[in-house]
Amino acid sequence: MRARIVATGSAVPKRVLRNADLERMVATSDEWIVERTGIRERRVVDAGVASSDLGTEAARAALAAGGWDAADLDLLLVATCTPDMPLPSTACLIQRNLKASRAIAFDLAAACSGFLYGLSVADLYVRSGTCRKALVVGTEVMSSVVDWTDRGTCILFGDGAGAVLIEPSDEDRGILSTHLHSDGDLWDLVCVPGGGSRLPASAAMLADRQQFVKMKGNETFKVAVRTLEATAREALEANKLGVDDVDLFIPHQANVRIVNAVMERLGLKKDRVMLNIDRYGNTSAASIPLALDEAVRAGRVAPGSRILMVAFGSGLTWASAVVKW
Ligand code: UT7
Numbered sequence: 457m458r459a460r461i462v463a464t465g466s467a468v469p470k471r472v473l474r475n476a477d478l479e480r481m482v483a484t485s486d487e488w489i490v491e492r493t494g495i496r497e498r499r500v501v502d503a504g505v506a507s508s509d510l511g512t513e514a515a516r517a518a519l520a521a522g523g524w525d526a527a528d529l530d531l532l533l534v535a536t537c538t539p540d541m542p543l544p545s546t547a548c549l550i551q552r553n554l555k556a557s558r559a560i561a562f563d564l565a566a567a568c569s570g571f572l573y574g575l576s577v578a579d580l581y582v583r584s585g586t587c588r589k590a591l592v593v594g595t596e597v598m599s600s601v602v603d604w605t606d607r608g609t610c611i612l613f614g615d616g617a618g619a620v621l622i623e624p625s626d627e628d629r630g631i632l633s634t635h636l637h638s639d640g641d642l643w644d645l646v647c648v649p650g651g652g653s654r655l656p657a658s659a660a661m662l663a664d665r666q667q668f669v670k671m672k673g674n675e676t677f678k679v680a681v682r683t684l685e686a687t688a689r690e691a692l693e694a695n696k697l698g699v700d701d702v703d704l705f706i707p708h709q710a711n712v713r714i715v716n717a718v719m720e721r722l723g724l725k726k727d728r729v730m731l732n733i734d735r736y737g738n739t740s741a742a743s744i745p746l747a748l749d750e751a752v753r754a755g756r757v758a759p760g761s762r763i764l765m766v767a768f769g770s771g772l773t774w775a776s777a778v779v780k781w
Pocket residue numbers: 483484485488489492493568607608609611646671672673674675676677680710711738740768769770
């Protein structure tokens with residue numbers, strides 16, 4: 457028995473932050489950002505809007521697309537590195553909003569790889585027979601952890617959410633494989649040092665701006681290319697697929713140069729990739745489900761399409777999934 461994705465949904469805030477807006481905030485230029493990252497604009501929430509709000513909206517869109525009732529959900533997984541609050545989990549807050557009272561609800565932390573980690577866990581729950589109707593949400597308000605005075609990071613991130621519904625399938629389609637990897641030795645490539653138990657909230661911590669994302673951009677770039685290529689190859693080999701068998705490649709949208717480098721190394725054709733980083737930037741755990749939903753709505757996915765998804769993120773974590781639609 458396989459688990460298959462039944463429907464997708466997504467949500468982004470209305471407010472657009474263009475590169476020209478960032479030019480007024482830090483020493484940067486539209487030209488530099490477009491050339492080095494491929495990003496032209498990103499969405500940011502208004503004050504008071506949190507990850508559970510975007511996640512709920514994306515989940516509702518997926519439920520509507522699949523014709524499912526939230527009351528029938530038995531698993532609700534949320535991947536986020538920007539939870540509404542340390543506790544309770546964002547999953548429980550989304551559960552409350554949806555009135556998904558039967559669901560087991562919990563968060564999962566794997567940063568930008570979070571959605572594929574969630575997909576893998578849901579796949580196992582569904583294939584084991586423990587759950588029949590699962591919802592996986594990737595949702596982020598990255599603008600809440602971005603240091604708007606740091607040009608090395610503030611140009612990259614955006615807010616958004618994506619969601620998928622998963623159920624068992626007897627057919628020869630669905631989630632064909634997932635592969636997950638972690639390497640804690642590389643924990644400090646991308647991190648938010650403050651606000652947890654190591655460095656709890658205090659006036660000194662805030663004054664030192666430790667509540668914001670710190671990133672070794674250049675090192676992260678190199679590790680990202682290496683791990684994404686490796687995990688894509690691992691996924692193809694596990695399914696006995698060649699690169700030409702991939703109908704749609706959905707990489708984590710971190711930097712268009714990372715995606716291009718990986719595609720070149722793999723020999724993947726340019727027309728097979730799904731990119732929306734130009735409009736949303738890096739939305740961390742939301743990036744893949746947001747891109748998948750856009751691909752579905754644009755008609756780029758048909759029954760039988762083989763989709764290869766790959767991600768990397770803080771942790772370090774990296775992951776892949778192959779889906780036959
Ligand atoms: O999901 C989270 C994972 N994180 C990532 O995927 C990030 C991966 N890394 C990257 O995407 C790239 O490393 C960046 C876009 C962050 C930076 O691009 P880069 O080509 O690696 O630039 P760099 O860090 O090597 O910096 C080159 C120059 C530096 O100036 P000097 O020292 O050569 O004078 C930077 O200070 O570019 C400067 N710079 C900027 N200039 C204008 C850095 N950020 C900016 C900026 N605007 N926003």
